[in-house]
Structures are given as structure tokens and as C-alpha cells.
Amino acid sequence: MGALASTMLFSCKNAEEPIQSSPVIVDAEGMVQYSLTVNIPDDMRTRAAAEAIVGNDGLYSFSRTIDRLWYGVYYNGQYLYDSENTVYPAWSMVENGKFNAYFKLHQEIDPTQVKIFFWAGNEDDNVTVSDVTSSDAINLNFKNRCVSVNPLYMNGNTELKEYDSFAGYVQLSKQKENPNFNETVILKRPFAQIHILSDEFTFPGVNVYYPNGVTVVPGFGKEEASALNYTNNMMALTTWFFDSSIDLPNAYTKEEYIFSQNNYEFTNNLTGTSPERVTFKEREMDYLGCFYVFAPIEKSPLRYASASGNTGTLGKLNLAFRKPAESLGNAEFVSVDLPVDGIQANNRYVVYNHENTGDGGKGEGGFVTNTFTFEIITDSAWNDTIDSEY
Secondary structure: OHHHHOOEOOOOOOOOOOOOOOOOOOOOOOEEEEEEEEEOOHHHOOOOOOOOOEOOOOOEOOOOOOOEEEEEEEEOOEEEEEOOOOOOOOEEEEEOOEEEEEEEEEOOOOHHHEEEEEEEEOOOOOEEEOOOOOOOOEEEEOOOOEEEEOHHHHOOOOOOOOOOOEEEEEEOOOOOOOOOOEEEEEOEOOEEEEEEEEOHHHOHHHHHHOOOOEEEEEEEEOOOOOOOOHHHHOEEEEEEEOOOOOOOOOOOOOOEEEEEEOOOOEEEOOOOOOOOEEEEOOEEEEEEEEEEEEOOOOOEOEEEEOOOOOEEEEOEEEEEEEOOOOOHHHOEEEEEEOOOOOEOOOOEEEEEEOOOOOOOOOEOOEOOOOOEEEEEOOOOOOOOOOOEEO
16 A cells, blocks of 8 residues: 555646657656557547538537546556646646646556546536536546536537537556556547437428427437336436446446436427528438437447436437427327447437328327437448448
8 A cells, every 4th residue: 555655646748748758757756657648539529519510411510629638547446546636737738639648656556457537528618526426517426437417518508519528448558567658548439429300390281380399308218208108218328437336335337327317408490491401311301409428438238227226228219309388298209229239439320210201290100200210320430421220
């Protein structure tokens, strides 16, 4: 424990200075400096929603400055410290989306047993660091190895705009003997992005039925949502566990999520004017909304955990369409099966109706058909279109 007690951070250098080519520094106290280059690749820049900025694929796009880095440091599975409780800052920004991070540890510490969790965002983000599992915005609970994000904040708080952050959980060095003192870390967004489009709301009959537009509420569940069971099947994933936690009473495990009833919704005025009406797959469609949701770094089903200790898999994406003035109980519900192998962070997905029934009245499929399909449309770089239907 003596080595742990003397653990400290090295003060950051000027952002303009390059990383040292020979960074091994052992001072009289036996401390060694490690440096990490933390990158967000150019092809993984923000691709989210913003009014009046439509990509050539008919989906919204905007760019966001990533200029702030938070982190927590762990040794042999134990929390050591984080970026907010150190004497000196230990990172410097080189350019948007690239940081130099410096760590000074006792030379007796095995660097292969040191892990660091990074969270990168904008310096103006409402980020807190505390030992809680919920927040009004973004809370980094480093001690319990989880991140909480309020769905309203994550998705712009009713505005057609998404926040974007990037994360990574990395080992300090791959080697115990002759360790690497310079490593490069690539962060990825821990969210999947889901767009919702439909051409059925372009029908005259449907448009008349929704004179003040349509409000869309997304959520996840174990079964198809309806007016009778939507309370338990319209869930938002609010807390992501990036590693096993030994401190929380329910012993949450890696890639599990805490969820709450979805409190995020968005309204389309159905005016037929840009940016709400787009051309997608050569069809005129209404862009009904876009939202971010936590998703596993590696493709896998969405596993949830609750305060009562219940766990399970959320296999349904449910959507509720209602008049803005009506309650959720009066909504039309559409259920979409998630891919059996799950979804993955950093990917973008689109929910849209594959068939256009032309039903302008309340027929068998309601005002929206039951032929919606969950489809991956882009690769991890978010370029071009990939038709991979489920």
C-alpha cells in the first residue's frame, strides 16, 4: 500500500508541446511518468441531429467541439483517483478531439494492472463527478464504474439536437517488463443513435388527424408496448456500467444498464417543409426525430438492471405516436424487434416503415403500419448506406 499512497499526477505541459520521445522519468521518490495520446478519429466526429442541417442521405448532421477530458484511474481493480480530485491537471488538448494525458505512478506499480476510464466532451457540458447513479445531466461515478446521463440532456431537452460524448476504458501498458510509456488511445461514443422516419404521415388523411403535428415517444421493453403496459415497456437506459462494480448493493456487471420510464419525446409539426421532410431511399418521408441511447461497446443485447435486483434483456424498441395534447395512453404504438445479436455503440440506426399501405383511416395497422423495420444504414464511420435488414 505504500506505493499506492505515494501515487500522484504529473502537471500538464503546454498543449503546444509534443509528447516526449523518451518519457521515462524516475525521480528521487521512484515515480515514473506515463503519457497517453487520446484521440477521436475524424471519421467518428459527431453525426447527430440539428435543425436545418441535413446530410445528403436525408439525415440530420452537426459538428460539436470536443475540448474537455475527464478520467478515473484504477489499480488492481481498486479506484485510485480521478481528474477532479487531483492537485494538478494531467491532460492538455492538442486540437479538437485530441489530448495528451500524463500519469505519474510509483515505479513498483504494475502498469498492466492500471486501467483508465476516459470521458471526452465539451467544456460547457453539465458534467458532475460524484458517487451517485443518476444526474440532471451527465454524472461520472468513477468509484462505482458507471456513467449516468439524463435522456433529456442527452437529447437536447426537447430541441432537435443531440449532445455527443466519447469514452474508453484502457489498460495503461500492454507489458509489465519494459512497459510502453507512450500509448495511443482511441475513444468512441458510448451511444447508439436512432433515427425515426415514416412516409405514412405524408398521407392527407393522417395529416388531417394530426392537425397540430405528432409527438413521438421512444422506449425499450421486454415486450411490445400498448396502452395497457407502456409504463414498463417504454424505458430509457440512463446508466451504463463500464466495468464490474463491487461497491453497489446489486453488484451490477459490465455492460448492464439502469433504466427509468422514458421522459423524452419530440414533436413534428407535419408541415411538409424542410428540415422535417426529407428524401430517404428515394421516398419522401417525415423525419420524426432522432435520439441517443447507451449501447454496448461490442455488439450485444441490451441488458438491464433494476434497483430491486432484477436483470434481463430488452429486445424491443417501442414507439408511441400521439397528438401533442393527448396522454400516452391514447397513443398508437409500434414495436420493433431489435437485432437478435444486439446493437452497438458508435453505430447509427434508422427505424422506418418498409411498406406504404396508403391507409389514411384507422384500419388494421392504425395510422402507422406494423411493417416498421429496424435497419442499420451506416458503418462505424457513418458514411454511405448499408442495407442490412432485421
